[in-house]
Amino acid sequence: MCDTKFLVDSMSGKLARWLRILGCDTEYVDPSEGDSLILRLSTSRILVTRDRELVKRAINHGIRVVSVPERLEEALAILSASEGVRLKIEPKKSRCPFCNTKLNLVRRAHVVKGLPREVLRSHIKFLVCTSCGNVFWFGTHYWNMLRTLSEVKKKKGSLRFSGGPVMTGDGNDS
Numbered sequence: 783m784c785d786t787k788f789l790v791d792s793m794s795g796k797l798a799r800w801l802r803i804l805g806c807d808t809e810y811v812d813p814s815e816g817d818s819l820i821l822r823l824s825t826s827r828i829l830v831t832r833d834r835e836l837v838k839r840a841i842n843h844g845i846r847v848v849s850v851p852e853r854l855e856e857a858l859a860i861l862s863a864s865e866g867v868r869l870k871i872e873p874k875k876s877r878c879p880f881c882n883t884k885l886n887l888v889r890r891a892h893v894v895k896g897l898p899r900e901v902l903r904s905h906i907k908f909l910v911c912t913s914c915g916n917v918f919w920f921g922t923h924y925w926n927m928l929r930t931l932s933e934v935k936k937k938k939g940s941l942r943f944s945g946g947p948v949m950t951g952d953g954n955d956s
């Protein structure tokens with residue numbers, strides 16, 4: 783489960799897709815957009831960006847922002863440590879990586895036609911997006927994602943060891 787809603791800068795598309803798969807309601811914003819739009823979009827969302835200028839602008843406007851590095855694993859580790867993003871794929875809670883709609887977990891018989899026969903034959907459950915029509919299954923890509931998540935967990939462990947990311951405050955909270 784992911785209780786936090788995010789607004790991710792459009793340069794970090796991969797990170798946004800991951801947050802959606804992990805069940806977090808995640809929208810994009812283009813860093814070149816005017817501050818008024820970013821302010822409006824971020825009222826109920828935490829801004830996540832690796833754009834330093836955008837971080838400064840957000841802080842000036844009192845927007846809650848998390849600055850993340852470019853590397854996906856590190857970015858997810860930071861968001862997990864600071865915002866409580868669960869590093870677990872729960873298919874019933876996942877959102878479509880392409881359009882942010884909650885996915886439906888269905889059995890094979892409910893999947894629309896058009897998938898490769900081999901995929902249909904070797905999988906029982908599928909995730910379907912009712913909004914954009916994409917269908918996902920637990921193939922090689924899924925297993926690779928689980929591997930990535932275990933990398934992220936290791937990174938998170940080392941973050942904790944070094945005191946975790948300090949986004950606000952004076953850093954003397956120990």
Ligand SMILES: [Zn+2]
Nearest residue numbers: 878881911914
């Ligand atoms: Zn979709």
